[in-house]
Amino acid sequence: MDILSILGLILGFLAIVGANFLEGGDASVLINTPALIVVFGGTVGAIFLHFPTKIIFHSVKVLLLVFRPRKLLLNEQVDKIGRWSALARKEGLLGLEAVVDREHDAFAQKGLQLLVDGNEPEVIRDCLEVELNTIEHNEMQAAKVYEAMGGYSPTLGIIGAVVGLIQVMQNLANPELLGAGIATAFVATIYGVGFANLLFLPISNKLKLEAYALIQSKEMMLEGITAIAEGENPRNIELKLLGYIS
Numbered sequence: 235m236d237i238l239s240i241l242g243l244i245l246g247f248l249a250i251v252g253a254n255f256l257e258g259g260d261a262s263v264l265i266n267t268p269a270l271i272v273v274f275g276g277t278v279g280a281i282f283l284h285f286p287t288k289i290i291f292h293s294v295k296v297l298l299l300v301f302r303p304r305k306l307l308l309n310e311q312v313d314k315i316g317r318w319s320a321l322a323r324k325e326g327l328l329g330l331e332a333v334v335d336r337e338h339d340a341f342a343q344k345g346l347q348l349l350v351d352g353n354e355p356e357v358i359r360d361c362l363e364v365e366l367n368t369i370e371h372n373e374m375q376a377a378k379v380y381e382a383m384g385g386y387s388p389t390l391g392i393i394g395a396v397v398g399l400i401q402v403m404q405n406l407a408n409p410e411l412l413g414a415g416i417a418t419a420f421v422a423t424i425y426g427v428g429f430a431n432l433l434f435l436p437i438s439n440k441l442k443l444e445a446y447a448l449i450q451s452k453e454m455m456l457e458g459i460t461a462i463a464e465g466e467n468p469r470n471i472e473l474k475l476l477g478y479i480s
Contacts, residue, residue: 235301235302236300236301236302236303239300239301239440240301242436243432243433246432246433247428247432250264250424250428250432251264263417263421264421264424265421266417266418266421266422266425268394268397268398268418268422269394269398269417269418269421269422269425270425272390272393272394272397272422273387273390273391273394273422273425273426273429274425274429276386276390276393276394277383277386277387277390277429278383280382280386280390281379281382281383281386284382285375285378285379285382289372289375289376289379290379292372292375292376293375293376293377293379293380295376296373296376296441296444297437297441299440299441299444300437300440300441300444303444303447304444304447304448306447306448306451308450308451308454308478308479309479311451311454311455311458311475312454312458312472312475312476312479313472315454315455315458315459315462315471315472315475316468316469316471316472318330318333318346318458318459318462319458319461319462319466319468319471319472320468321333322349322462323465323467323468327349327350327352327462327463328350330346330349330350331350333346334346334347334350339455341362341365341366341369341452341455342455342459344361344362344365345358345362345455345456345459346459348361348362348459349459349462349463353463354463355460355463355464358459358460358463359456359460362452362455362456362459362460363456366449366452366453366456369448369449369452370445370449373441373444373445373448373449374442374445376441376445377438377439377441377442377445378438379438380434380435380437380438380441381434381435381438383429383430383434383438384429384430384431384434384435384438385430387425387426387427387429387430387434388426388427388430389426390422390426391422391423391424391425391426391427392422392423392426393422394418394419394421394422394423394425394426395418395419395420395422395423396419397418397419397422398416398417398418398419398420398422399416399419401418402416402419450478453478454475454478457474457475458471458475461474
């Protein structure tokens, strides 16, 4: 569990509520259903139009990574590749055939299968790079969903403010109705800017960091499997891969 992500989320919104309280305001003044509908509903609608369904669903699926990052265990991965290299050096590439079935990671399993099938290092690298590029594209697109939400949200906040002001102008003859319109105008602006800077953009950046970490892990696996195919010394392979960690 990423404690800093949870703490950051709580502190961000408490800062706004706390500042409002110190100014003598009540927390209830920050709750405005029409403003929420305009900002959040409008932002989600824009995202549905912006991205295809597959990416939308994937972005929701990876949202949990903000609070529960992947455990990539790069040191253990280096040790595992070192064992594969030693086994291949001792028994030949066919000695890795039993390892293929025991490997749970689909990317590594594909690389090992290419090794066992006797493909050239260049062929193995090309095949794995195609899959790596696909993984990177999918992960970054998920982050871009929240980045786009961070761009749309403030604009929808301005639209909400304008809607509130229109209501004010329509009820100038009824002073008792002016408060609701003014509240919607200001609270919509808070929602738009607050959601963008305290929620959507931080989530986007955290998912990008998660994507970079995953890609680094896959690149390490790619380099390790390619080095085995090239017949490099197991110790040299481990030293090379440790560079990803340091």
